[in-house]
Amino acid sequence: MIRGLLRAIGRIAGLVSGAYIAYVAVRGSRLLVQPDVRPFVPDSEGAPATPADLGLAYEPVSIVTHDGLTLTGWLVPAARETTTAVIVMHGFSGHRLPELAAFVPWLAERHHVLQFDFRGHGESDPSVVTLGAHERRDVEAAVAFLASRQLGPIALFGVSMGAAIAIVAAPELPIAAVIADAAFAELHHPIANRMREVGYPLPELGARAIVAAAAVRTRSRLADPLRSVARIAPRALLVIAPKDDSLISWRQSLRLFEAAGEPKELYVAEGAGHAEAYAVDPDRYRQVVLSFLERHLG
Secondary structure (H helix, E strand, O other): OOOHHHHHHHHHHHHHHHHHHHHHHHHHHHHHHOOOOOOOOOOOOOOOOOOHHHHHOEEEOOOOOOOOOEEEEEOOOOOEEEEEEEEEEOOOOOOOOOHHHHHHHHHHHOEEEEHHHHHHHOOOOOOOOOOOOOOOOHHHHHHHHHHHOOOEEEEEEEEEEEHHHHHHHHHOOOOOEEEEOOOOOHHHHHHHHHHHHOOOOHHHHHEEEHHHHHHHHHHOOOOHHHHHHHHHHEEEEEEEEEEOOOOOOOOHHHHHHHOOOOEEEEEEEEOHHHHHHHOHHHHHHHHHHHHHHHHHOO
């Protein structure tokens, strides 16, 4: 009798857990591939809305991907004679304005800088979001755009989602270097952390279900950068790991670094939360990034 009761309880628990995971997968995958993106306005009063607000010359550009989407962005010319270029890429549900304020002025002192909004973000065409599976086409189109202007060698410089996409896209592209700031190694990792943050039970199982359901929704295989990072070599890789990141553990960056081939460099930013490495120590950050670019772009 007790055994029968336990079996019944087990079946009920299994049904409840299955229903919960199915609900999480459906709802979570929709939020992942169709997120509420931030409007294309500065995050704070007085922040720049265009490079001109920072005293920088720029050219508005439209970049068309191979699957027919138009990406909107800016090309900021270098302040010195060079053909080297850096493509700066933003994070999930964001746009290019935060990176404009933080990175473009000092990058443009030495290199041409291209910024664009990923598909489904900012001023670019609407699209589902796949965190790399489709967005690698955006990076491909950006690299081709720079090549059409006779610019290169080229570095990819991404933050958070942009860093993960840079790693996924780089092996197939004619680029010289990759800078990955606060990248995830496995897509389910930040999803599980977000679920823990808001109190969802079974976050690991739920996160994997969300990724699987998102792949079905978008008819694509969502990419884990850990599977691509070794193929970046012999291109150079700089991994930036914010030590106090609660969304994407700095150990995710360590896993990427350990799996990568040479040449590779690791910068652990002590005291930095997610995508805050530059804000915590801007002098050190600039030194690390510019020295890396000088070595590998020239």
